[in-house]
Amino acid sequence: MIFEPDKNEVDIINTIHKYNESEYVLIRLTPTMINKNNTDANALFRDLLKSKGIVDYDKLPNGGGNGKKISAKLLLNSSVQDVKVNLYKVAGKRSDRRFSIYGIKKMWEAGKVSRGDLLYITVTELHGANQIVILNMTNNVPSEEVLTKVFGIDxxxxxxxxxxxxxxxxxxxxxxxxxxxxxxxxxxxxxxxxxxxxxxxxxxxxxxxxxxxxxxxxxxxxxxxxxxxxxxxxxxxxxxxxxxxxxxxxxxxxxxxxxxxxxxxxxxxxxxxxxxxxxxxxxxxxxxxxxxxxxxxxxxxxxxxxxxxxxxxxxxxxxxxxxxxxxxxxxxxxxxxxxxxxxxxxxxxxxxxxxxxxxxxxxxxxxxxxxxxxxxxxxxxxxxxxxxxxxxxxxxxxxxxxxxxxxxxxxxxxxxxxxxxxx
The missing domain is CATH 3.30.70.3570 (MvaI/BcnI restriction endonuclease, recognition domain)
Structure with a gap:
């Protein structure tokens, strides 16, 4: 599923793309994603991570404990925060592909994210290695100074x-x-x-x-x-x-x-x-x-x-x-x-x-x-x-x-x- 942005979110995405030339995916936060920290890793998300050498979901064994746990960057307002994500497949025959952002419920409680927020997820090279970067398109939008710091100039x-x-x-x-x-x-x-x-x-x-x-x-x-x-x-x-x-x-x-x-x-x-x-x-x-x-x-x-x-x-x-x-x-x-x-x-x-x-x-x-x-x-x-x-x-x-x-x-x-x- 492609999560359609509204007009304000489109304007923010276009601002980001003055700095970020890499591909991205969009995820609209639902109450289940926040409460259970369980988000579908759709085909576009999986392709992005595979193409950037982050993870190949097809090679992961089933079970959340067997997922790949890696560091990511969360850009909010004027700050760049470190977060952990887990990329995994659920146990059972269906082997549904999922990912979770550790501490997302606490972020919601702190007002950093809200239900219905549109998350923009991309991969960029930081300090010589590709890294997942997450931005909020709806609330606590990152400043242009932060975008320049992370992505550089066009x-x-x-x-x-x-x-x-x-x-x-x-x-x-x-x-x-x-x-x-x-x-x-x-x-x-x-x-x-x-x-x-x-x-x-x-x-x-x-x-x-x-x-x-x-x-x-x-x-x-x-x-x-x-x-x-x-x-x-x-x-x-x-x-x-x-x-x-x-x-x-x-x-x-x-x-x-x-x-x-x-x-x-x-x-x-x-x-x-x-x-x-x-x-x-x-x-x-x-x-x-x-x-x-x-x-x-x-x-x-x-x-x-x-x-x-x-x-x-x-x-x-x-x-x-x-x-x-x-x-x-x-x-x-x-x-x-x-x-x-x-x-x-x-x-x-x-x-x-x-x-x-x-x-x-x-x-x-x-x-x-x-x-x-x-x-x-x-x-x-x-x-x-x-x-x-x-x-x-x-x-x-x-x-x-x-x-x-x-x-x-x-x-x-x-x-x-x-x-x-x-x-």
């Missing part, structure tokens, strides 16, 4: 200090010709032109655009923001059954589930947005489902006749998390406008936001709420050799949710209204 600032002046200089120079020259304008041209002006060569490098640390995204209009493209896996699905070659399965998916194309006559097309089960955003039965225990995001297909659904494709948590962090250690989101001058498009760059530290827990939460969707975009032949085009199926986010996904957003003044003529 490393993106140094790279941004070189990028931002260059973008400002480009913006203040007014309109720039499309770097590809004359012809029909493609949505990606505005970004390609900015990268050309910055001296960034177009390549297939999967790392962030500027010095490997800051991704640059530019667009005109109010379209959704593209986060990254990542092909799904098809093991155990109908696509696997009809196509042996894994490299051809994206095309096979379009062939299997697509519709007769009006634009590309004689082809099968699949241009759809895919959201949650409650709000799928397409009329042919596809939706996304977060499978925490299976550690994957599933693309499922509803059979309208039987009202049953089946697995159509999936992405593992690890692959999604890797791509999110690789593409967005930090991102400069640049808003531009476009005009046509003769037979060539021209772009002017107006506003920018710098985001940092995407959070995978929030990424999953936004999939569940519909704030992040997946676009399938392509067409292919209905039979025989695959011919057609895959436009890069992409994970996309609504602009208003950008501040939720990223740990910190800084608005950057590229140019003031009186610096240029909108005519």
């Amino acid at each position: 490393q993106v600032a140094d790279t941004a200090s070189r990028l931002i002046p260059q973008v400002k200089k480009i913006a203040q120079a007014g309109f720039h010709k499309n770097s590809k020259g004359i012809g029909k304008v493609s949505p990606k041209d505005v970004g390609d032109t900015l990268e050309f002006l910055l001296g960034i060569k177009t390549n297939n490098n999967q790392e962030a655009d500027f010095e490997g640390k800051i991704e640059i995204k530019s667009k005109t209009g109010k379209t959704l923001d593209t986060l990254f493209t990542l092909r799904p896996q098809f093991g155990g699905t109908a696509v696997e059954q009809i196509e042996e070659n894994d490299r051809s399965r994206v095309s096979a998916f379009t062939r299997l589930y697509g519709y007769d194309s009006d634009k590309h006559v004689g082809y099968k097309s699949l241009y759809i947005t895919i959201g949650t089960r409650k709000a799928p955003q397409n009329s042919i039965g596809f939706f996304l489902e977060v499978n925490e225990e299976g550690r994957r995001v599933e693309l499922r297909k509803m059979n309208i006749s039987t009202n049953e659904d089946e697995l159509a494709a999936y992405w593992t948590f690890s692959s999604l998390k890797c791509e999110l962090h690789r593409k967005h250690p930090a991102t400069l989101w640049v808003k531009a406008e476009q005009r046509i001058n003769g037979d060539t498009a021209e772009f002017r760059y107006l506003e920018a936001e710098l985001s940092r530290s995407p959070q995978f827990t929030t990424f999953l939460s936004l999939i569940k709420s519909g704030g992040i969707t997946y676009d399938w975009r392509g067409y292919t032949t209905p039979t025989g050799k695959y011919q057609g085009k895959n436009h890069g199926n992409a994970w996309r986010i609504r602009g208003k949710n950008r501040r939720l996904l990223f740990g910190g957003i800084e608005t950057i003044n590229l140019i003031s209204d009186h610096d240029f003529d909108r005519g």
Whole structure:
């Protein structure tokens, strides 16, 4: 279960992410957790601890006495306190995974935590070793001085200090010709032109655009923001059954589930947005489902006749998390406008936001709420050799949710209204 923060808690989390770039999990304290000191170690919590070398729950013997007892840091107000936690599996066949924070009832009695408080749990390196750090998002919120002491300063600032002046200089120079020259304008041209002006060569490098640390995204209009493209896996699905070659399965998916194309006559097309089960955003039965225990995001297909659904494709948590962090250690989101001058498009760059530290827990939460969707975009032949085009199926986010996904957003003044003529 992902414990959803309220608006005030979201603001606090975003402040923390100016300092902490590591992944985190959220736990909402219940009376049982406080009175019995017995909290479920969900899949995200277990994955976090395993990835940081703290504990592998699968290797623990059953019984609370056989758990791993370690030190942790509790950040409250202006203090950093030492606490003990026990990571264990209960006795019995179910082997439920649990953890406890020693002295949590006394903390409640002292007013340090309350029922309903949202705890933020992360792992960071302190004194040369990874250590669990616990923060309260609801009461006794840690000060920025404490956050700086524990997590340090954001490393993106140094790279941004070189990028931002260059973008400002480009913006203040007014309109720039499309770097590809004359012809029909493609949505990606505005970004390609900015990268050309910055001296960034177009390549297939999967790392962030500027010095490997800051991704640059530019667009005109109010379209959704593209986060990254990542092909799904098809093991155990109908696509696997009809196509042996894994490299051809994206095309096979379009062939299997697509519709007769009006634009590309004689082809099968699949241009759809895919959201949650409650709000799928397409009329042919596809939706996304977060499978925490299976550690994957599933693309499922509803059979309208039987009202049953089946697995159509999936992405593992690890692959999604890797791509999110690789593409967005930090991102400069640049808003531009476009005009046509003769037979060539021209772009002017107006506003920018710098985001940092995407959070995978929030990424999953936004999939569940519909704030992040997946676009399938392509067409292919209905039979025989695959011919057609895959436009890069992409994970996309609504602009208003950008501040939720990223740990910190800084608005950057590229140019003031009186610096240029909108005519």
